[in-house]
Amino acid sequence: MVSTTEQVTKAVVPAAGLGTRFLPATKATPKEMLPVVDTPAIQFVVEEAVAAGLDDVLFITGRNKRNLEDHFDRAYELEQTLAAKGDLERLALVEEATKLARIHYVRQGEPLGLGHAVLMAEQHVAHEPFAVLLGDDLIDARDAVLPAMLDVRARYGGSVVCLMEVPRERIGLYGCAAVSATDVDDVVRVHDLVEKPDPAEAPSTFAVIGRYVLDPSVFEVLAATPPGRGGEIQLTDALRTLAAEPDRPGGGVHGVIFRGRRYDTGDKLSYLQAVVRLAVERDDLGPELREWLRELVAADFTWSPEVNDAAATPGSA
């Protein structure tokens, strides 16, 4: 057992993707900036990192990510206008993203895969363990998993992945881990990892979801990892090497099994589901939205003037 007292402070957030699943919305807007109700998805990810004590955030970006950079920067004109109007509530919303974290950027240049994106962080992260958060996965703040992953890193050293059980027919959408139990509930040792396996051949139904705590030795492994699935340099493949060599410095991979609320914003259907699920829980929107959804379902989704106007006449049903 390795017991380290190191503090993990750096989070790496890959955000260089082209967002082709959301075209045309993502023609000029980064997919990370698509709103989940009224907040860009990426802001939730940064908030999650900061809540876990990781207030140094490195975005791996590419072309067309100006809006993302602007979102985390000051917006003087807007701030001054809101201040002059005395609209302090909205002013606070505008300033929030700016004050969250120390944000840094590096460009990926060529989209050669998630593993390649993480490799871009090497100079910034240097020799420290760090977290990677993928923007398509939103973890509900009430079910935060990064703190548990950081504890596992402190206890065992090496790298830590976040695992979620999925139906076998869906495992081919994820990295998949072969695991064995440890003496701690919901903490497993990872023996093998396969990127997006054929469900019939998958070694388990444990899917890797987009939270990682990585040992810096991953950089050396990534640099030597050949392109894998889809011709891309896969983070999963580098972790597979580290899992297979637990005795090398920084080697070994553990998994934390996540059983909480996760929202996927990676494709259109799950994005819509995430927006609805989060909106119905909001105090300002939830009651009316629930009512409207009930009416919509009761009407079997056919249009009627009542459903059309339900939002304007809350509680009218």
Ligand code: G1P
């Ligand atoms: C990436 C990883 C995959 C992981 C997934 C989690 O895939 O390569 O191992 O399971 O994120 O969201 P992507 O969804 O980017 O294709």
